[in-house]
Amino acid sequence: MILLRQFIPLLLLLIGCSAELAGQASNEYCATPPGRSEWLKSYQRAPEDYAVRSGELLYIPLTIHLVGTDEGKGFFTGEQLASALCILNEDFLPTDLQFYISGDIRYINNSTYYRHNFGQGFQMMESNNVPNTVNCYFVQDPAGACGYFSPGADGVAMSKGCSGPNSHTWAHELGHFFSLPHTFSGWEGTDYSPSSTTPEFINNRRVERMDGSFCNDSGDGFCDTPPDYLSYRWSCNSQNLSGVQQKDPQDSTFRSDGTFFMSYASDGCMNRFSEEQTAAMRANIQFQRPGLTTNSFIPDLISDTLQTALLAPDSGAVFGNTSLVTLQWEAVAGAIGYAIDFDFYVPFNGLTINYRSYTTTTNSLTLNDLQSNRTYIWRVRPFGRYDGCTTFSEPRSFSVGTFVNSTEWEAGDFGLKVFPQPLSASAGPLQISATLPSGGRATLRLINSSGQVVRTAAFETRAGINNTSLSADHLSPGFYLLELVCKDGRWVEKVTLAR
Numbered sequence: 336m337i338l339l340r341q342f343i344p345l346l347l348l349l350i351g352c353s354a355e356l357a358g359q360a361s362n363e364y365c366a367t368p369p370g371r372s373e374w375l376k377s378y379q380r381a382p383e384d385y386a387v388r389s390g391e392l393l394y395i396p397l398t399i400h401l402v403g404t405d406e407g408k409g410f411f412t413g414e415q416l417a418s419a420l421c422i423l424n425e426d427f428l429p430t431d432l433q434f435y436i437s438g439d440i441r442y443i444n445n446s447t448y449y450r451h452n453f454g455q456g457f458q459m460m461e462s463n464n465v466p467n468t469v470n471c472y473f474v475q476d477p478a479g480a481c482g483y484f485s486p487g488a489d490g491v492a493m494s495k496g497c498s499g500p501n502s503h504t505w506a507h508e509l510g511h512f513f514s515l516p517h518t519f520s521g522w523e524g525t526d527y528s529p530s531s532t533t534p535e536f537i538n539n540r541r542v543e544r545m546d547g548s549f550c551n552d553s554g555d556g557f558c559d560t561p562p563d564y565l566s567y568r569w570s571c572n573s574q575n576l577s578g579v580q581q582k583d584p585q586d587s588t589f590r591s592d593g594t595f596f597m598s599y600a601s602d603g604c605m606n607r608f609s610e611e612q613t614a615a616m617r618a619n620i621q622f623q624r625p626g627l628t629t630n631s632f633i634p635d636l637i638s639d640t641l642q643t644a645l646l647a648p649d650s651g652a653v654f655g656n657t658s659l660v661t662l663q664w665e666a667v668a669g670a671i672g673y674a675i676d677f678d679f680y681v682p683f684n685g686l687t688i689n690y691r692s693y694t695t696t697t698n699s700l701t702l703n704d705l706q707s708n709r710t711y712i713w714r715v716r717p718f719g720r721y722d723g724c725t726t727f728s729e730p731r732s733f734s735v736g737t738f739v740n741s742t743e744w745e746a747g748d749f750g751l752k753v754f755p756q757p758l759s760a761s762a763g764p765l766q767i768s769a770t771l772p773s774g775g776r777a778t779l780r781l782i783n784s785s786g787q788v789v790r791t792a793a794f795e796t797r798a799g800i801n802n803t804s805l806s807a808d809h810l811s812p813g814f815y816l817l818e819l820v821c822k823d824g825r826w827v828e829k830v831t832l833a834r
């Protein structure tokens with residue numbers, strides 16, 4: 336009894352908390368306007384009137400628009416695009432629909448489109464869409480959501496952050512593009528409450544029932560997607576069902592099926608379109624979007640395990656004080672682009688951090704802004720029009736400049752100490768103690784894990800111990816490098832900022 340008394344309030348607190356969190360997420364997942372299109376209503380009244388060619392593999396052209404800021408920053412990378420295309424084609428494989436990148440990948444420098452509202456997104460699509468392709472825009476913030484399909488502008492906007500290797504948002508939005516509503520259609524913007532009686536109609540739409548009556552004119556209009564009233568992002572149990580039990584207007588109880596891409600279940604639950612959803616998408620392509628299938632496309636496949644051969648510079652090459660190095664690798668048949676992962680090795684602590692990611696269309700890359708006194712590590716991943724499921728090559732490293740300090744002095748005599756570690760947000764500035772062989776001007780730089788300098792400070796030093804501090808205000812939690820450079824050399828220390 337004692338255990339129960341203590342346990343119940345805690346349990347209620349947890350339930351209250353998760354419902355609130357899920358509610359907040361509701362307007363952040365998909366911003367596609369709700370409802371069934373006129374085309375879908377007419378299709379669902381008599382699907383048998385649409386002679387759909389099933390079983391025929393259709394290749395659908397995509398135009399990929401990568402949107403960055405006015406300064407040309409923040410683009411979705413080639414590696415991220417390849418991984419997203421790989422997942423998309425896996426998700427659509429059972430539907431016999433496969434997607435390929437048509438034409439060149441388009442880059443748009445426009446901060447207004449990079450973080451846009453609906454009006455700006457409409458304008459972006461109106462001025463950039465390529466006819467007879469599925470136009471997809473990867474941006475930082477598409478109208479506050481993970482993504483949306485705009486029926487007016489006929490394009491899909493995707494958030495880079497919701498297009499990761501475990502995400503099915505792209506499949507969800509392309510489902511909308513090909514006419515599919517949400518499985519909980521009608522409930523958008525309305526939170527289902529298990530404690531209230533479920534009405535016959537919600538937002539002027541008939542509420543879908545468990546017994547299948549009105550199934551082609553309620554909810555999403557598909558009879559093989561059972562009722563679902565959950566219009567916020569939810570996580571599923573081990574059977575891919577919702578924790579929330581719902582009641583239909585006739586008081587039959589059920590839990591939502593999270594396997595549908597068109598539900599709001601979390602990514603780990605989703606894995607399919609239903610047969611009726613698949614037939615509707617294929618009919619939509621054949622009858623409403625015939626221009627998408629006019630080009631015959633034969634994919635060039637790149638083996639998933641192909642290791643691209645890196646040609647230059649030689650592994651372990653050491654360059655003098657240069658900032659200019661050209662990377663070269665073997666051209667891969669069928670590749671339309673290469674993703675280059677470029678890291679540097681941090682002296683003294685054995686870590687590598689991702690410095691930059693590049694995307695090229697050719698098999699070489701000239702870097703003209705390399706910093707000295709660093710060892711760089713790079714690897715290459717090719718991707719094709721259709722084929723994003725490729726792997727990175729084995730890495731190679733090269734050095735620029737020479738490391739000064741550990742060769743001229745005994746390790747440990749001189750260097751940097753940073754405390755407290757890890758530093759919490761409320762703990763004040765970073766305290767730094769630098770033990771140096773001689774005095775002079777020294778520069779401190781704090782570098783984030785993306786290689787960006789987030790703090791710089793200069794100070795006068797003397798031989799021996801020098802104490803100083805550096806503000807950590809407004810820095811995101813994570814891992815940073817503190818670098819001290821003076822005439823005697825360069826020291827680096829890892830800094831961890833906790834929440």
Ligand SMILES: [Zn+2]
Nearest residue numbers: 365367507517
């Ligand atoms: Zn949606």
